[in-house]
Amino acid sequence: MATRRDLLKSIGISTLAVSSLALYACGETKSELVEAMPDSDDPDYWNKLRRQFMLSSDKVFFNTGTVGVMPRVVVEAVSKHLNYMATDVADWAYKDDSKEKFISGYQDLMYIRTKVGKIINCDPKGIALTDNVTNAMSYIANGLDLKAGDEVITSNQEHPGGRCSWEVREKRDGVVLKQIELPKPIQSPEEVLEIIINSFTPKTKVLMLSHIISGSGAILPGKEICAAAKARGIFTILDGAQTVGNIKVDIEELGCDAYVGCFHKWVGAPTGTGFMYVNPEKIKEVWTTVASAQWDNHEDEGYRFTQRGTGNFSILFGLDAALDFYFKVGHDRWTDRVKFLGDRLRNGLSQNKKVKFFHPKDPSMCAGLSVYNLEGFTGTQLQDAFWEKGRMRPRSVGDVFGVRHSTHIFNSAEEIDKAIDIVNQLSV
Ligand SMILES: Cc1ncc(COP(=O)(O)O)c(C=O)c1O
Incomplete structure (x- = not known):
């Protein structure tokens, strides 16, 4: 059992510094009641892991693509x-605000950035912590030197949080934003790659695409796309809002210049936890947008963007705990489970001829997001039917595309099978 000293240490406060301990005494009592993490070889591993979450057992959450669940x-x-x-x-x-964990927004937060670097395989000096993906993308879009006529290529299926900062550059600076048409469903990685390569022109300076498209769950072939763009001197940015904790992200392997993402969907961190990564060789080209004392720090570039004024350190304690929880479950175990449950759902639904899919045909392009509709239903009708019949919450994505159904490690195989049953009942 954790001692009071351990608990205090775990939140970075020395025992000497604390006069009132009532709060932590209360924490200790609660911790005794919490179940320990299951052993990795426990045959009942996933049922026990589910109990690490506080989610009500009479409701089923299938909308991690919008916001995740904290353990x-x-x-x-x-x-x-x-x-x-x-x-x-x-x-x-207030002796050394660069170390004390009271308010965030001034420190380099290297201990968290190092953990993030371990998950996405990159140099933590290139990582900045941000509030979310929208902020991260805005820092990059606003920070790059681009002039009128320079082309930025993106797709017709980007989330506004990834796309709109480029629209600002278009309106303000005359940058040309080209939105290429990607199919839905996408058939194969080769199909996407060909469309993207054909869109490049000598004026293309930036390529910004989702690594996983939020409206279809499609995992794009990031490595091949970035290699093709890089060969033409194009700056590449991948929007990973839907990736970390859903699939493995390996920045070194992807070879992108920049990557933005968050922990508040698939990693179980509190809302308001995002990041940006820019390759250390390229980050000097990105101007600071939200400026404080570190704005021109080129020794630790990630710090320059991490420092953004008074913020909530409590959230960062949550992020740190979420990253530790992720490592405890294990990188492979976590993402394999998300994929296993997603495949189970897609395979089960594929037996029903009245179900139309909008996620990719190629299973290697899918993980925790599935997008489908049932003949005769709008997305809202299908979403409501799930709630009425099973207290289940996938999310409507419109009249045509139906629902986006997220599967995550706190979901069970039984919940997936029940969801398939509900769709089958609705289609008779
Ligand atoms: C692909 C994609 N990009 C950007 C965002 C915006 O993320 P945030 O709300 O963290 O800014 C989302 C949110 O769902 C998304 O799915």
């Missing part, structure tokens, strides 16, 4: 720190 350890880390701030902020002697 209990994350909720506790956030709430402990939040309580501490409210009760004992007077402990803060």
